[in-house]
Amino acid sequence: MANGIKDKVAILGMGCSRFGERWDVGQEELMAEAYLEALGHAGIAPDQIGAAWYSSHYDDIGAGKAGTPMAQALRLPAIGVTRVENFCAGGTEAFRGAVYAVASGAVDIALAVGVEKLKDTGFAGLPPASRGTFAPMYLPTHTNPGNFAQLARAYGTRHNISAGDLKRAMGHTSMKSHANAVKNKNAHLRKAITVEQAVNAPLVADPLGLFDCCPVSDGAACAIVTTPEIARSLGKTPVLVKAIQLVASNGWEVQSSGWNGSYVHTARIAARRAYAEAGIADPRAQLSFTELHDCFSITELVTLEDIGLADEGTAWKRMLDGAFDADGALPSQVDGGLKCFGHPVGASGLRMLYECWLQLTGQAGERQLANPSLALTHNLGGAPAQNVCSITIVGAA
Amino acid sequence: MPKCGWQSAFPRAVGPDVRRVDAGEAPSPGRTDGHLMTGITALAIHLPRLRLQRAAMAAAMGWLCPRGDTRGVRTLAYWDEDPITMAVAAARTCLAQAERNGVPEARTAVRALTFATTTPVFAEPQQAALVHAALRLPEATRAQDVGGTMRCGLLALHAALESAEPALLTAADMPLNTPGGTAEMRYSDGGVSALVGGGVGGGPDLLTYRGGASLSAPFIERYRAPDRSLPTDWEERWVREEGFLDLVPRAIAEALGKAQLSADEIDHFVLPCVIPGAAKAVAQAAGLSRAELAQPLDLECGDTGAAHALVMLARAMEDMRPGERVLVAQFGQGATALVLEASDTITGFPAAASAALADGVAEANYLKLPIFRGLMPWERGLRGRFPVNEALTTAYRNSEALLGFVGGRSPETGQVQFPPSRLAVSEAGFFAETQQPWPLADLGGTVATATADRLAFSRSPPNCYGLIDIPGGARLMMDFTDPDAERLSPGDAVRFVFRIKDLDERTGFRRYFWKAVAAPASPAAA
Numbered sequence: 001m002a003n004g005i006k007d008k009v010a011i012l013g014m015g016c017s018r019f020g021e022r023w024d025v026g027q028e029e030l031m032a033e034a035y036l037e038a039l040g041h042a043g044i045a046p047d048q049i050g051a052a053w054y055s056s057h058y059d060d061i062g063a064g065k066a067g068t069p070m071a072q073a074l075r076l077p078a079i080g081v082t083r084v085e086n087f088c089a090g091g092t093e094a095f096r097g098a099v100y101a102v103a104s105g106a107v108d109i110a111l112a113v114g115v116e117k118l119k120d121t122g123f124a125g126l127p128p129a130s131r132g133t134f135a136p137m138y139l140p141t142h143t144n145p146g147n148f149a150q151l152a153r154a155y156g157t158r159h160n161i162s163a164g165d166l167k168r169a170m171g172h173t174s175m176k177s178h179a180n181a182v183k184n185k186n187a188h189l190r191k192a193i194t195v196e197q198a199v200n201a202p203l204v205a206d207p208l209g210l211f212d213c214c215p216v217s218d219g220a221a222c223a224i225v226t227t228p229e230i231a232r233s234l235g236k237t238p239v240l241v242k243a244i245q246l247v248a249s250n251g252w253e254v255q256s257s258g259w260n261g262s263y264v265h266t267a268r269i270a271a272r273r274a275y276a277e278a279g280i281a282d283p284r285a286q287l288s289f290t291e292l293h294d295c296f297s298i299t300e301l302v303t304l305e306d307i308g309l310a311d312e313g314t315a316w317k318r319m320l321d322g323a324f325d326a327d328g329a330l331p332s333q334v335d336g337g338l339k340c341f342g343h344p345v346g347a348s349g350l351r352m353l354y355e356c357w358l359q360l361t362g363q364a365g366e367r368q369l370a371n372p373s374l375a376l377t378h379n380l381g382g383a384p385a386q387n388v389c390s391i392t393i394v395g396a397a
Numbered sequence: 398m399p400k401c402g403w404q405s406a407f408p409r410a411v412g413p414d415v416r417r418v419d420a421g422e423a424p425s426p427g428r429t430d431g432h433l434m435t436g437i438t439a440l441a442i443h444l445p446r447l448r449l450q451r452a453a454m455a456a457a458m459g460w461l462c463p464r465g466d467t468r469g470v471r472t473l474a475y476w477d478e479d480p481i482t483m484a485v486a487a488a489r490t491c492l493a494q495a496e497r498n499g500v501p502e503a504r505t506a507v508r509a510l511t512f513a514t515t516t517p518v519f520a521e522p523q524q525a526a527l528v529h530a531a532l533r534l535p536e537a538t539r540a541q542d543v544g545g546t547m548r549c550g551l552l553a554l555h556a557a558l559e560s561a562e563p564a565l566l567t568a569a570d571m572p573l574n575t576p577g578g579t580a581e582m583r584y585s586d587g588g589v590s591a592l593v594g595g596g597v598g599g600g601p602d603l604l605t606y607r608g609g610a611s612l613s614a615p616f617i618e619r620y621r622a623p624d625r626s627l628p629t630d631w632e633e634r635w636v637r638e639e640g641f642l643d644l645v646p647r648a649i650a651e652a653l654g655k656a657q658l659s660a661d662e663i664d665h666f667v668l669p670c671v672i673p674g675a676a677k678a679v680a681q682a683a684g685l686s687r688a689e690l691a692q693p694l695d696l697e698c699g700d701t702g703a704a705h706a707l708v709m710l711a712r713a714m715e716d717m718r719p720g721e722r723v724l725v726a727q728f729g730q731g732a733t734a735l736v737l738e739a740s741d742t743i744t745g746f747p748a749a750a751s752a753a754l755a756d757g758v759a760e761a762n763y764l765k766l767p768i769f770r771g772l773m774p775w776e777r778g779l780r781g782r783f784p785v786n787e788a789l790t791t792a793y794r795n796s797e798a799l800l801g802f803v804g805g806r807s808p809e810t811g812q813v814q815f816p817p818s819r820l821a822v823s824e825a826g827f828f829a830e831t832q833q834p835w836p837l838a839d840l841g842g843t844v845a846t847a848t849a850d851r852l853a854f855s856r857s858p859p860n861c862y863g864l865i866d867i868p869g870g871a872r873l874m875m876d877f878t879d880p881d882a883e884r885l886s887p888g889d890a891v892r893f894v895f896r897i898k899d900l901d902e903r904t905g906f907r908r909y910f911w912k913a914v915a916a917p918a919s920p921a922a923a
Contacts, residue, residue: 123779125852133788137799137898138816138910140862140876146850150863154846157887205850205859254874255814255822257866261846385846385864385874 004277008103010231010238011394012224013042016354019219019342020188027056027063027117028073030220030344035074035113038222042109043234047077049224050107053097054083055090055114057345058127062117070113087381088293089246090114091221091349092390096244098225108230114351115220116344126216126345144295145213147383149205152298154261156207159313163207169316170297171198174211174339176325177294181336183367188217188342198297212297217342221350223357228397239360242374242393243277245270254385264306264380266389271307271378274391280374283308287330287393288372289359291352293380294337300324303378304332307391326367334359334367349390352377360396372396435561436602436737437554438500438595441490442711442750443483443569443588444698446879447473448757449766451582457763462577466673469696473760474571474586476769476856477878477897480514481524482909483588483704484567485531485895489838490749491565491590492532498603498742500595504532506563507592510540513550513568513703517542518907520623527909528567530800531895533836538565546729547572547669550589550703555733557593558606564593570702573770575627581766583671585699589707601742603714607722608655609735612648616640616730626772637675644732646683649724652734658722660684663736665713665723667691669705679726688724697754711750717743758880769856771902781854785901785908792908797834802893802911804871805832813837813869835869841892841916842867849883856900859883865891865913878912890916 015037017030025033039046054070056062063069067081086093091114098110121127126144156166175195181187198211231238247266253259271283280286290309294300304315309330310323318324324332335341335355338348356375358364374395381388448470455467474483495503510532512525525540534540543549550568557564569588574580595602618636621628645668653660666688668676677690691713693700701708706727713723717739726734767773797803798816805817807828813835814822821828847863854860861882865875877885878896885891891913898910 121779125780128780128783133786133791134795134816136786137788137792137795137908139874141853141855141860142862142874143850143853145852146848146860146862149848149850150846153848153887204852205848251822252824254864255872256812256824257845257870257872258824259872261864 005099005103005244006242006278007240009099009225009241010228011357012226012231012236013038014223014354014357016186016221016351017219018186019217019344021119022218023119027115030117030218031070031073031113031115034220034222038224042224044109048109049079049111050109051079051101052076052081052111053094054081055094055346056083057085057087057090057116061120061127086388088345088348089379089381089388089390090346092379092392095223095350095353096246099241099244102225102227109224109226112223112350113220114347114349116346117218118216118344119218145205145208148296148298149208150261151302151384152207155298155302158260158262161316166316167199167207168195169301169319170212171195172319173297173300174198177333177337177339180326180334180367181340184335184341187336187340188215189340208296214295214338214343217344219342219344219347221347221354223350223353237361238397239357239394240397242395243274244392245274245277246388246390248388249386263302264384264389266387267303267306267380270389270391274393278393284330287374287376289331289334289369289375291355291377292332293378294333294339295343299380300332307378331369334369349377349379353392353394356394434605435558435594436605437591437593438602439491439495439498439592440707440711441487441494441590442708442753443486444753445472445474445478445586446756446758447475447760449473449760453761454582454763458577464579464582471582471585471699472587473766475879479518479897480516480569480571481518481527482896483569484512484528484590487588487590488532488565488567491592495592495595499601503592503595505535507534507538507565508562509564510534510538511543511553511566513543513553514570515544515547515549515703516571516573517544527800530796533801547702548727548729548733551706551727551733552611554591555609555611555735558609561594563595566591566593568704568707570704572702573626576767580630583700585701587701587704587708589704589711591707602740603743603746604737605740607658607736607738608652610648610651610655611731611733612644613731614644633672637672641670641675641679641728642682645679645726645728648732648734649683649726652736656736658736661687662722663688663724664721665689665691665717667706667709667713667723667725669693669700669709669727671700714743714746715748715751719743777854784903785899785906787906799910801836802838804835804837806835806869807832811869813867813871815871815873837867838893838911840868841890844885844887844889844891845872847885847887876912879914881915885915892916
């Protein structure tokens with residue numbers, strides 16, 4: 001009988017490149033930037049790595065398919081490298097592969113790297129994703145802002161929130177992340193904004209304006225994982241994996257009218273399972289902070305409810321009250337989040353874990369929280385109606 | 398499981414309306430007093446909602462090409478409308494009208510489909526095949542394209558009336574003319590559809606066919622090579638004097654002879670002609686002394702080319718009384734004249750043409766015409782450069798779903814879904830290989846979520862789309878279209894229209910799917 005991943009695997013070291021419009025480097029250099037930092041923290045030699053997982057979403061503007069681009073960029077010691085792609089949950093998917101490999105006993109030390117080089121397209125925003133041959137014949141030409149704008153309208157309608165109130169709550173969400181990122185030297189956007197600036201910004205997809213959307217960034221992040229015993233033998237204070245859950249939509253939301261569009265179905269399931277796996281009975285009391293997939297301001301608000309950190313229909317009010325600010329009851333996006341740290345698609349899940357690892361090991365510098373013990377990361381890949389959702393919980397030993 | 402969609406993706410196809418129904422036996426043409434008792438059973442038009450103001454056209458181009466008469470508007474097909482979509486729209490209304498008026502199996506009874514246009518979307522393939530698929534007509538319904546002259550629609554009607562078999566005619570046109578020219582102002586975009594012979598054997602034809610004639614002549618007043626988008630027109634006075642005033646009266650005389658009627662027994666006269674005064678002159682030359690001249694609809698619509706004789710007829714029929722006779726004529730490399738007589742059922746003919754003429758959205762931006770029609774380049778950004786993956790194999794395999802808008806329904810739960818699949822979407826259990834085909838096009842739906850996307854590429858931004866709930870528990874993310882798409886909000890009722898889904902200017906390829914538009918507040922008379 002399966003008993004979950006809790007406390008079976010430890011994070012030995014992590015690394016993260018500077019995110020942003022990195023005109024100066026390509027995907028290979030970004031991976032190296034994160035990998036070299038992680039190696040240094042882990043204190044191991046490359047030939048101690050037994051297997052590797054590599055996450056990259058776009059292969060046409062990145063380094064291509066399969067595991068070889070990473071094996072070559074990092075000159076890995078002739079080991080298995082598995083490329084994974086699971087929309088914006090790809091970074092967490094790579095982490096899951098590495099964690100499961102260690103937990104199985106197949107390897108002692110495993111590597112997970114996520115990377116995306118997005119600023120080689122010539123235009124702003126994410127490139128259109130390939131969707132096979134059939135779906136483009138009937139689905140609209142849609143963008144992610146358009147998909148999440150529908151979530152915002154449905155959330156507002158469902159909970160009878162005025163358009164003005166929702167815009168202010170979304171504005172506060174972004175304002176808070178901008179303030180946090182000022183203290184993060186690796187963040188893409190390091191400039192404070194006001195709620196008024198966010199509310200009055202040009203519309204991208206009604207009702208989402210420019211400041212409701214995260215930027216498109218280049219970047220890479222990396223984790224090296226092992227068993228808690230090996231970590232301790234190497235003199236490390238390990239950060240332990242408490243839960244990893246991943247849920248993919250099976251079409252119920254997008255093909256049947258049972259879902260009302262105001263929440264994310266997969267997130268609710270993933271959260272429930274993750275809390276059970278981690279043995280968390282009261283997440284609001286037990287979690288120290290969260291790193292949520294704030295691709296859009298509305299996503300953060302809705303996710304706070306979906307994962308049980310706010311009652312349904314109230315996250316917008318609690319956000320306005322400052323509950324999720326860095327000095328609030330349950331900080332979210334202490335590092336700036338997708339909104340300001342940036343969103344290199346294949347790397348984002350690992351970037352969130354990087355912040356958790358920094359905070360839990362007391363290395364977060366001027367944005368260090370007081371005595372954090374348990375942190376949650378959340379990724380949402382795809383659209384609210386059809387997505388891959390992942391939740392990871394890590395904690396101090 | 399069969400690999401080919403046409404052979405059905407549904408092993409036990411027992412849905413409510415399956416396309417693979419063979420056309421029925423041909424009804425025996427009834428004859429009374431030596432005349433075929435056939436006629437027009439239903440007639441419906443489709444006009445694009447945009448109405449381009451001629452004054453705006455003159456304001457944009459008048460400095461270069463000064464024009465005198467700038468009164469009124471002309472219809473302008475939206476970027477995702479073309480002759481195929483306009484033909485489908487008119488035919489859907491036409492079939493619905495027939496079914497309401499006592500021809501319950503109109504769709505499955507049709508034995509021949511003709512698509513008429515002078516502005517074909519493709520030189521190949523056959524376009525009637527797409528119209529046929531969108532209408533879910535029986536596989537054995539014969540389909541053909543006709544064109545070459547704006548008279549092609551009326552020529553096809555003549556042939557259908559002479560054949561005395563249930564036939565569906567669709568005619569739609571969007572004549573392109575040189576920017577700044579008079580023809581650009583006079584011609585317009587629109588479609589029409591007529592069901593012929595639905596009442597063979599004593600059924601409820603609106604108009605009974607009394608006789609007709611089609612004369613052929615090598616009179617070439619306008620030409621356009623296959624690789625050119627714009628025509629060249631010859632001098633208007635010659636067209637009037639040697640063309641209209643000579644050929645049309647002779648066709649009328651021939652038709653009256655076939656109908657065994659004299660000119661003064663005609664009550665209404667329909668003749669599209671963009672040359673002012675020419676129709677009246679033809680009526681006089683032909684001796685139609687009593688006939689009321691049908692409205693040319695030039696101020697509120699413009700001349701819709703291959704569709705226009707029947708567009709004018711549809712409007713004229715609103716004012717016809719039982720027993721009145723109408724002579725419908727059109728010119729183009731000869732002339733066609735058809736004599737029809739109103740039956741008692743004409744009194745129930747809906748005023749849908751008037752409603753469509755009135756249901757316009759004023760457009761004052763002339764540039765939408767050359768942009769929508771691809772006549773000038775524009776900055777579409779790098780997002781607009783992605784090629785369309787034709788995937789013709791995928792398109793054919795799924796053609797019933799894509800063109801006919803047919804979903805699937807699980808008999809165990811009643812759950813409807815699109816696209817259909819071997820494993821059903823369900824919260825209530827696991828159901829494999831049980832779905833039945835379930836047509837969705839006429840069901841309409843309700844907006845569940847909506848957005849107006851300013852980032853996505855669109856030929857008429859913002860790109861509007863959202864989730865639509867369809868009766869039976871189905872849901873689909875769909876494009877919203879038409880000029881007021883941005884107004885659609887959660888809870889609004891929508892109907893579905895067949896439109897261009899993707900266009901690839903590099904290859905000329907285009908494909909079609911269904912989109913959502915606001916449903917009328919009350920069902921329109923059709």
